[in-house]
Amino acid sequence: MPSPTSPSSWRDAPIFGRIRLYQGDITRLDTEAIVNAANTSLLGGGGVDGAIHRAGGPAILEACRQIRARQGGCPPGEAVLTPGGRLPARYVIHTVGPVWQGGHKQEPELLARCYRNSLALAEEKQLESVAFPGISTGIYGYPKAEAAAIAVREARTFLAEHAFPATVVFVVFDEEARRFYEQALQT
Template sequence: MENTKLQVIKGDITKQEVDAIVNAANSSLLGGGGVDGAIHRAGGPAILEECKQIRARQGECPTGEAVITTGGKLPAKYVIHTVGPVWHGGNQNEPELLASCYRNSLALAEENGVQSIAFPNISTGVYGYPKEKAAKVAVKAVREYLQQNNTSLQSITFVCFDEENYALYEELLRDH
């Protein structure tokens, strides 16, 4: 874990110059609103084409799972699409499903030789996951992954779109 840099920035995930960015996708993989729509718009049609091929092979992407496509026109080489849970009060396994988004995205990144990855704030938009709870799950899941795996990842960045999420992540990363 000591070889992997964990950081937080406030910015636009579609502009990150990393090997892979993570997309908070919906299970259809066909694009949507929020970060999903922004990534599809910025990356161009190649991303959607690969998503359609994945759907033809396996169907929809289940919550907590992840798939990988080209980055298209993005600065990132890859987009890892993961489906976060919709918040239903926390009693429908939401924390475990959200943690598995991070774990599965990191594992898929490593399988594809990714050394730098950027995450958005998964499930905190239209899926309604409370920001503070989501940030704690995200940081804990990433730290546990790094402790349990001999990783080739050199940097993991949490890219926050808003000041509230940025402050939450900054505090969580400073605490440890």
């Protein structure tokens, strides 16, 4: 739910180049794609993953089952694309972030790959807009400030080299996460 100071639309959110920062519910955004912080099974779960599957309906789950049949799930750092089902977004990009284990088990690189691979799918489909939640910052325990810095760095690097997506929206749930993204975006 947006805070009292949040804009009513991601299009009205604060702009940092081709990046916007929006506080609210990612399942309600009408970007061309939203990113799901999925688990390796792709069959739904808790947090953002569960919310996206519930809001998007059975079409997303069916598409995920087809991907599982082809490739056996989605390993950490990788990304796959499905239709958006009943979501306002046309597509869902599912990516599996790392579980935080202190930062010494390739977690930063795996998280960076989540953003790069998700953005590469958006670029391949020539999507105008894609929205990201804080990947791995929920039950996977990735520190929010470090995750925000990686997200912003990877988005900026990718956008500097590619025309698509035209806009990246970072969607935060609470004020703490908003502050971390604002800090990363202002450096």
